[in-house]
Amino acid sequence: MRLGVAIRPSETDSESWERFEALYRSSRDDIYAYVLTLLRDRAAAEDVTAVAFERAYRRRRTFDRHRGDERGWLFGIARNAALDELRRRRRTATLVVDPEDVSDDELADDSDEDQAVRRAAVREALAALAPRERELIALKFHAGLTNAELASVLGVSESNAGTMLHRAVQKLRRAVNAPV
Amino acid sequence: MRPFDEIPFEESDYSDVALMVASAREWPADDFARELDARVARRFAEEGQDGGRRGLRRSIRLPLWSAGPAVALVAGIVAAVVVVSGGGLGSTTGTNPGGPVVLTSSQGSSNGGIRHGVPQRYTERTPSHGASRMQSIETVPSVHSKATSGAGSVGATGDANSPNTLGLASTAPVAPGAKQIQSAQISLTAPNDHVDQVAQEVFQVVGDEHGTVESSHITAASRGIGGGYASFMLSIPTGNLQATMTDLSRLHFASVESRTDSSQNVSHQYNNDQRQLNDARALRTSLLKQLAAAVTTQQIDSIKAQLKLAEQQILSWQDTLGRLQHRIGYSNVEVQINQNGLPIPVYHRTHSSTGFTIGRALHDAVRVLVVAAGVALIALAVMIPVGLVAALLIWLWVWLRQRRREHALDSAG
Numbered sequence: 001m002r003l004g005v006a007i008r009p010s011e012t013d014s015e016s017w018e019r020f021e022a023l024y025r026s027s028r029d030d031i032y033a034y035v036l037t038l039l040r041d042r043a044a045a046e047d048v049t050a051v052a053f054e055r056a057y058r059r060r061r062t063f064d065r066h067r068g069d070e071r072g073w074l075f076g077i078a079r080n081a082a083l084d085e086l087r088r089r090r091r092t093a094t095l096v097v098d099p100e101d102v103s104d105d106e107l108a109d110d111s112d113e114d115q116a117v118r119r120a121a122v123r124e125a126l127a128a129l130a131p132r133e134r135e136l137i138a139l140k141f142h143a144g145l146t147n148a149e150l151a152s153v154l155g156v157s158e159s160n161a162g163t164m165l166h167r168a169v170q171k172l173r174r175a176v177n178a179p180v
Numbered sequence: 181m182r183p184f185d186e187i188p189f190e191e192s193d194y195s196d197v198a199l200m201v202a203s204a205r206e207w208p209a210d211d212f213a214r215e216l217d218a219r220v221a222r223r224f225a226e227e228g229q230d231g232g233r234r235g236l237r238r239s240i241r242l243p244l245w246s247a248g249p250a251v252a253l254v255a256g257i258v259a260a261v262v263v264v265s266g267g268g269l270g271s272t273t274g275t276n277p278g279g280p281v282v283l284t285s286s287q288g289s290s291n292g293g294i295r296h297g298v299p300q301r302y303t304e305r306t307p308s309h310g311a312s313r314m315q316s317i318e319t320v321p322s323v324h325s326k327a328t329s330g331a332g333s334v335g336a337t338g339d340a341n342s343p344n345t346l347g348l349a350s351t352a353p354v355a356p357g358a359k360q361i362q363s364a365q366i367s368l369t370a371p372n373d374h375v376d377q378v379a380q381e382v383f384q385v386v387g388d389e390h391g392t393v394e395s396s397h398i399t400a401a402s403r404g405i406g407g408g409y410a411s412f413m414l415s416i417p418t419g420n421l422q423a424t425m426t427d428l429s430r431l432h433f434a435s436v437e438s439r440t441d442s443s444q445n446v447s448h449q450y451n452n453d454q455r456q457l458n459d460a461r462a463l464r465t466s467l468l469k470q471l472a473a474a475v476t477t478q479q480i481d482s483i484k485a486q487l488k489l490a491e492q493q494i495l496s497w498q499d500t501l502g503r504l505q506h507r508i509g510y511s512n513v514e515v516q517i518n519q520n521g522l523p524i525p526v527y528h529r530t531h532s533s534t535g536f537t538i539g540r541a542l543h544d545a546v547r548v549l550v551v552a553a554g555v556a557l558i559a560l561a562v563m564i565p566v567g568l569v570a571a572l573l574i575w576l577w578v579w580l581r582q583r584r585r586e587h588a589l590d591s592a593g
Contacts, residue, residue: 033207
């Protein structure tokens with residue numbers, strides 16, 4: 001899943017495009033899952049995912065590999081786009097419907113009932129987490145970022161990111177294992 | 181333990197959570213994935229071609245590093261304008277840095293004086309013989325034709341478009357034998373680089389008509405820069421006045437902008453002065469006869485005293501009459517060339533002012549370097565505070581935006 005390449009400023013158009021395309025193919029689903037975790041709205045997540053990749057494409061020459069990995073850079077762009085969407089929702093709060101329950105539409109199609117129940121429990125536990133904790137879980141397990149990359153995206157120290165992640169994981173475990 | 185002390189753990193400690201989260205992971209819909217793949221394949225081309233507001237914003241967006249040179253360019257232009265228009269670099273008095281080469285020559289007579297530097301307008305200096313008999317000479321650059329005012333005086337003003345241009349300025353009819361003081365003013369325009377030639381032509385006309393140059397002031401300038409200017413005060417025999425004005429109207433490199441002919445009837449004044457002189461002479465003749473007939477010392481002394489007074493009066497009236505006759509016999513002519521041109525600072529040179537010399541080239545080079553350094557200094561003085569303020573504002577804007585984003589995440593619930 002990880003792509004160990006970086007877009008260099010001195011690259012030609014063709015080279016930078018190839019690297020961006022590789023980054024897109026390796027990160028599209030992860031970006032979507034991460035954004036959906038933040039927004040809890042499929043339509044908004046699709047829009048924000050597209051916006052994030054477009055922004056990344058426009059800014060691909062500004063990427064500085066000395067400041068971090070390209071996946072961290074891409075998830076930073078996606079995070080800002082998602083937060084902008086949250087801000088926009090706050091400004092138009094009266095027009096926005098409640099967050100979509102993304103688990104309902106798949107529950108009926110699941111053949112394995114136990115597995116479906118388990119998935120629903122996890123989603124419910126994730127929804128119960130605070131937004132920042134939910135974001136940490138998504139960045140860690142959907143995007144596969146290291147603690148250093150987490151710190152870079154969130155703008156905190158690496159140790160701080162590790163601590164916050166540990167607490168979020170503990171909270172998620174307790175929520176999933178808690179008796180219903 | 182402090183809240184953010186690092187808690188050691190291994191990535192593998194989260195394997196169970198990773199499995200849990202993976203099982204609950206959402207995947208993008210196939211339609212969306214295909215659509216996004218297509219957009220990426222087109223390199224988001226449609227967004228750049230829609231010609232809408234976003235496209236416009238993108239087309240005018242400049243990289244941050246390009247703002248510096250742009251600001252510097254604007255500041256440099258502003259500084260250059262300031263320097264050029266106001267001499268902002270403190271040019272030395274009496275020099276004309278970077279400006280035209282200017283020749284200045286002045287000559288004057290008893291009433292004109294030598295004039296240096298910026299040319300000055302001549303003012304009428306003719307003494308009058310009474311407040312009610314003032315002579316007036318007016319310069320009218322417009323197309324109006326105007327008669328001068330003043331008791332006993334007549335005049336006419338013409339311009340290049342009038343039929344009086346070529347020495348035909350009309351004056352009021354004068355009775356034969358009447359005594360008149362005549363004067364004229366002519367305003368010419370000439371190209372800057374021909375002012376000197378026009379001045380030489382004026383001198384030639386004066387010589388041909390047996391006149392004299394009372395005073396002159398000539399400021400020549402290079403082509404196209406402006407500031408070429410000359411003025412003359414001439415004394416011309418009245419009999420040659422019209423011929424002189426005609427010649428001045430036909431100079432090769434000049435055209436007539438306006439012309440004023442004035443005349444003042446001084447017959448009454450002349451006759452009065454003549455009568456007074458005759459009376460004084462008659463008185464002296466009478467006193468001489470009385471002196472010849474006097475017998476006592478007292479009579480002789482008294483008559484001699486009266487005789488002395490009479491002779492003084494005769495001398496006074498002779499002087500007055502002589503001056504009046506000179507004014508009648510010689511007319512004042514004022515010539516202005518490019519009188520509306522702006523005077524320019526004078527650049528005094530001790531050697532030839534035309535042609536290329538190493539000294540002039542070095543001087544110009546030094547001036548260019550000084551001006552360029554000044555412009556750069558002013559540009560820096562403008563750019564540094566502007567840049568600092570702009571950087572502070574940008575940093576503040578980024579910080580506020582990120583803070584609002586984080587706040588949006590916290591309140592997402």
